Amino acid sequence: xxxxxxxxxxxxxxxxxxxxxxxxxxxxxxxxxxxxxxxxxxxxxxxxxxxxxxxxxxxxxxxxxxxxxxxxxxxxxxxxxxxxxxxxxxxxxxxxxxxxxxxxxxxxxxxxxxxxxxxxxxxxxxxxxxxxxxxxxxxxxxxxxxxxxxxxxxxxxxxxxxxxxxxxxxxxxxxxxxxxxxxxxxxxxxxxxxxxxxxxxxxxxxxxxxxxxxxxxxxxxxxxxxxxxxxxxxxxxxxxxxxxxxxxxxxxxxxxxxxxxxxxxxxxxxxxxxxxxxxxxxxxxxxxxxxxxxxxxxxxxxxxxxxxxxxxxxxxxxxxxxxxxxxxxxxxxxxx
Numbered sequence: 001x002x003x004x005x006x007x008x009x010x011x012x013x014x015x016x017x018x019x020x021x022x023x024x025x026x027x028x029x030x031x032x033x034x035x036x037x038x039x040x041x042x043x044x045x046x047x048x049x050x051x052x053x054x055x056x057x058x059x060x061x062x063x064x065x066x067x068x069x070x071x072x073x074x075x076x077x078x079x080x081x082x083x084x085x086x087x088x089x090x091x092x093x094x095x096x097x098x099x100x101x102x103x104x105x106x107x108x109x110x111x112x113x114x115x116x117x118x119x120x121x122x123x124x125x126x127x128x129x130x131x132x133x134x135x136x137x138x139x140x141x142x143x144x145x146x147x148x149x150x151x152x153x154x155x156x157x158x159x160x161x162x163x164x165x166x167x168x169x170x171x172x173x174x175x176x177x178x179x180x181x182x183x184x185x186x187x188x189x190x191x192x193x194x195x196x197x198x199x200x201x202x203x204x205x206x207x208x209x210x211x212x213x214x215x216x217x218x219x220x221x222x223x224x225x226x227x228x229x230x231x232x233x234x235x236x237x238x239x240x241x242x243x244x245x246x247x248x249x250x251x252x253x254x255x256x257x258x259x260x261x262x263x264x265x266x267x268x269x270x271x272x273x274x275x276x277x278x279x280x281x282x283x284x285x286x287x288x289x290x291x292x293x294x295x296x297x298x299x300x301x302x303x304x305x306x307x308x309x310x311x312x313x314x315x316x317x318x319x320x321x322x323x324x325x326x327x328x329x330x331x332x333x334x335x336x
Contacts, residue, residue: 037057102222
């Protein structure tokens with residue numbers, strides 16, 4: 001009797017699951033991808049006074065939209081904060097979170113979320129005023145440190161000082177904007193955040209040259225797009241859009257030459273661009289899904305350079321975010 005009850009319960013569960021729309025179906029019905037982003041971090045996510053969006057993460061949202069619709073404009077950007085970003089995703093307010101979010105074990109296992117890869121390898125650092133003459137984070141004992149609360153940044157800071165027997169006074173603020181303002185008003189000796197964030201924030205200060213980012217990196221901060229658990233198709237779409245951008249860079253496929261590259265005799269390129277095989281069908285997309293993402297947004301290098309690298313005010317070197325063939329960590333499985 002118990003087995004019959006359990007079997008009936010399982011059957012009801014399967015029916016309920018099949019009756020609910022997948023994320024892809026919902027996105028297509030809405031006509032846009034709802035993408036949770038940062039709205040105030042230059043280089044990653046920024047909305048200007050005219051309402052225009054720009055940034056590395058913003059372009060990832062556009063690439064996902066292009067892969068699905070063939071149109072990078074079919075995305076609705078939703079501004080999220082460090083404290084509400086996961087609730088926004090869990091509740092269905094956004095379909096994907098692309099918001100300089102660190103992949104950790106607790107987030108991966110206890111929030112009903114799934115990370116779709118690492119699109120940026122970052123690390124936490126410190127920024128100080130050049131006039132202090134500080135050249136190392138080890139000189140910050142008993143200093144006051146501005147930090148954004150309810151983040152891995154705050155936890156890493158505590159771990160770093162405790163491990164070295166150093167004391168400090170945290171100056172915690174609920175948002176990055178408030179933490180930055182506290183540092184600008186000299187309410188703390190140093191400011192600790194991801195290194196890329198510090199480079200961006202330094203540009204917003206009155207005299208950027210008066211501030212330096214110390215060389216010590218005190219944490220591993222693998223950042224990546226995040227989706228809800230339980231929808232493998234949607235996870236695969238976000239994951240393979242990321243991989244497509246990396247493979248395109250490796251194969252020399254750019255937004256400028258992607259049409260010409262469809263005539264390539266290289267089997268890897270032909271499969272990536274949908275000329276051979278039915279790899280789009282496996283995702284529930286058209287066969288030109290990757291072609292559309294690359295055509296409209298560019299490959300990984302193009303996205304990196306214009307938002308964070310040599311083509312941006314930040315000028316951040318690729319470093320660990322170089323391709324594996326160039327000594328970096330960025331590596332994508334092949335389309336085959």
